[in-house]
Amino acid sequence: MTADQTAPEPRLTSLSHGGGCGCKIAPAVLSEILRETAPMMLPEELLVGRENADDAAVYRLNDSQALVATTDFFMPIVDDPHDFGRIAATNAISDIYAMGARPIMALALVGMPVNVLSRQTIGRILDGGQAAAQAAGIPVVGGHSIDSVEVIYGLVALGLVHPDLVKKNASARPGDLLIQGKPLGAGVYSAALKKDALSAEGYARMIALTTQLNTPGPELAELPGVHALTDVTGFGLAGHLLEMVRGSGCSARLDWAQVPFLAEARALAEAGHITGASGRNWMSYGSEVFLADGFSEVDRGLLTDPQTSGGLLVSCAPDARDDVLALFAAHGFADACVIGEVLEPSESPRVILA
Numbered sequence: 071m072t073a074d075q076t077a078p079e080p081r082l083t084s085l086s087h088g089g090g091c092g093c094k095i096a097p098a099v100l101s102e103i104l105r106e107t108a109p110m111m112l113p114e115e116l117l118v119g120r121e122n123a124d125d126a127a128v129y130r131l132n133d134s135q136a137l138v139a140t141t142d143f144f145m146p147i148v149d150d151p152h153d154f155g156r157i158a159a160t161n162a163i164s165d166i167y168a169m170g171a172r173p174i175m176a177l178a179l180v181g182m183p184v185n186v187l188s189r190q191t192i193g194r195i196l197d198g199g200q201a202a203a204q205a206a207g208i209p210v211v212g213g214h215s216i217d218s219v220e221v222i223y224g225l226v227a228l229g230l231v232h233p234d235l236v237k238k239n240a241s242a243r244p245g246d247l248l249i250q251g252k253p254l255g256a257g258v259y260s261a262a263l264k265k266d267a268l269s270a271e272g273y274a275r276m277i278a279l280t281t282q283l284n285t286p287g288p289e290l291a292e293l294p295g296v297h298a299l300t301d302v303t304g305f306g307l308a309g310h311l312l313e314m315v316r317g318s319g320c321s322a323r324l325d326w327a328q329v330p331f332l333a334e335a336r337a338l339a340e341a342g343h344i345t346g347a348s349g350r351n352w353m354s355y356g357s358e359v360f361l362a363d364g365f366s367e368v369d370r371g372l373l374t375d376p377q378t379s380g381g382l383l384v385s386c387a388p389d390a391r392d393d394v395l396a397l398f399a400a401h402g403f404a405d406a407c408v409i410g411e412v413l414e415p416s417e418s419p420r421v422i423l424a
Contacts, residue, residue, distance in 0.1 A: 079187060082154060083264050086145030086220045117233060118169070122240040122317035125165040125300055128231070136233045140165035143179045143224020147260045147378050148277070151191045155198020155223060157280045161303065161379035162225035163206050167284040168301040168382060169238075170291025171231035173206050178213030181222030195223050206283055235291045239300035239310075240317025242385035246297055246412040248322060249394050252381025253405045254307055254372060255335025256280055262334075262343040272334045279332070280379040286401045287382060293397075295390025302380035306351050308359050308373045308421055310383060315412070315419040318385075323422045324410040326362065326369065335372060344371040351376065362423040373423075385412055 112119060117136055118128035126140035142162035146154045159176070166173045178199060182192050203210050203225070210225070259276045262268040268276070290296050298318065302310045307329065315322045351374040361370070381403070386394050391408065398406035413422075 079191060081149045082146035082151065082221055083149055085183060085186065117236055118238060122238065123313045124239050125168040126171075126229075128169060128236050130233050134232055136231050136236060138166050138169050138171040138229040138231055139226070141179065141224065141226045143222055144378070146221050147280070148263065151194035152198035152201070153277055153281075155195040155200075156202045157277070157379055158223045159199035159202035159225050160281050160283055162227045163202065163208075164284045164301045164303075164379060166227050166229035167287030168299050169229070169231060170235050170287055170299060171229035172288050173208045173227055173229045175208050175228050176203050176210050177226040178210050178215075179222070179224045179226065180213060180215035181218030181220070182215070183219055183221065184217050187221070195221075199223060199225065202281060202283070231288070231291070237287075237291045237296065237299035238317070239298055239314045242298040242314050242318040242320060242322075242412045243387070244320055244412055244414050245388065246385040247388055247391055247408050248311070248324070248410040248412065249384040249386065249391070249398075249406060250302070250307070250330060250381055250409045251284065251286065251384070251398055251403050251406045252279060252282070252302075252377075253330035253332050253335075254302070254375055254377060254380070255332035255338075256377045256380065257306075257345045257348060257375040258335050258338045258343050258372070259332060260378065261345045262338045262341075265343065267338065267341065267343060269334065272332070275332060282379075282402070284382050286397050286403065289397050290382070290384060290394065293386070293390055293393055295387035296384060296394065297387070298385035300383050302377050302383050304347065304376040304378075305355075306348065306374040306376055307383075309351050309355055311421050312355055312358055312419070314383070314385065315421065318412070319415050319419065321413040321416045321420045321422060322410055323413055323424050325408075326365075326423050328407060329409045330405040330407055331372065335375075336368065339368045339371050339375075344368075345376055347376040348374045358420055360420055360422045365423060381406075
């Protein structure tokens with residue numbers, strides 16, 4: 071019997087050992103792997119490479135245009151094929167917005183167990199990805215596919231930005247405020263979903279959050295007071311903030327009480343729905359995080375929770391605060407808020423929980 075006959079198909083999430091950005095290689099392991107790779111000759115036109123673990127590569131084309139290139143793909147975080155495709159594509163396009171660029175086109179990366187899933191199911195995954203790309207105003211113009219044991223889908227995304235408006239993750243300044251665009255907790259929600267412990271309302275909220283394009287990025291880049299941008303994905307809030315402060319040579323203070331979360335995130339985390347990636351994240355960078363008194367294991371799980379298609383994290387001058395929040399609000403990001411500040415330069419950058 072083939073996958074295109076009437077036998078029931080397995081849940082998408084049952085075909086992968088991890089899901090969403092929780093599939094990422096742990097930060098410390100990835101750093102070790104990259105350190106062992108041979109150095110490369112880099113052209114002077116390369117404005118952003120891999121030196122600060124930024125969201126995308128940026129290559130200057132001319133005085134007014136730079137090409138932004140990124141790729142992102144993962145295994146299913148949900149069982150609905152169309153939703154999975156939308157989430158994966160939205161997540162990939164996010165890295166373009168996080169550099170302050172506007173997306174222009176994408177290529178699909180497709181790995182499918184073709185003897186397990188029907189052509190109809192695979193087609194719905196691709197349709198979901200195309201729907202997200204269409205919402206971003208770009209075409210999916212090709213790609214590459216393989217017959218894979220696990221379900222894998224994502225995009226190569228390309229964008230354009232003025233070279234002077236590129237927003238790196240490593241240009242935060244002392245005194246900057248930190249603004250988070252989306253609430254956290256997607257990893258906890260996905261862990262609960264795999265155990266049938268997520269409510270229908272929680273699922274709908276997770277889908278809405280993970281398919282919301284980070285469209286404020288290009289307009290944020292045009293604000294003079296915005297100094298650094300990144301998006302919070304698989305390494306959790308602490309991990310991506312650490313990438314920002316390491317590159318900027320500063321530390322940061324997080325006001326934990328102000329960090330926005332999905333409504334059921336804490337209760338689900340307290341019930342044990344914390345991903346394995348959260349623990350791997352903490353093992354990778356926990357020594358660089360100073361926890362406040364009374365900070366629980368649940369809090370630590372939420373701090374390191376891997377986000378799939380997470381929100382933008384902005385470092386901006388205090389006098390740009392109102393403009394940044396107004397931009398987020400205009401794009402439908404009602405939970406955007408100030409969550410901390412960048413501290414003075416430090417030889418050993420840290421994230422400090424207050």
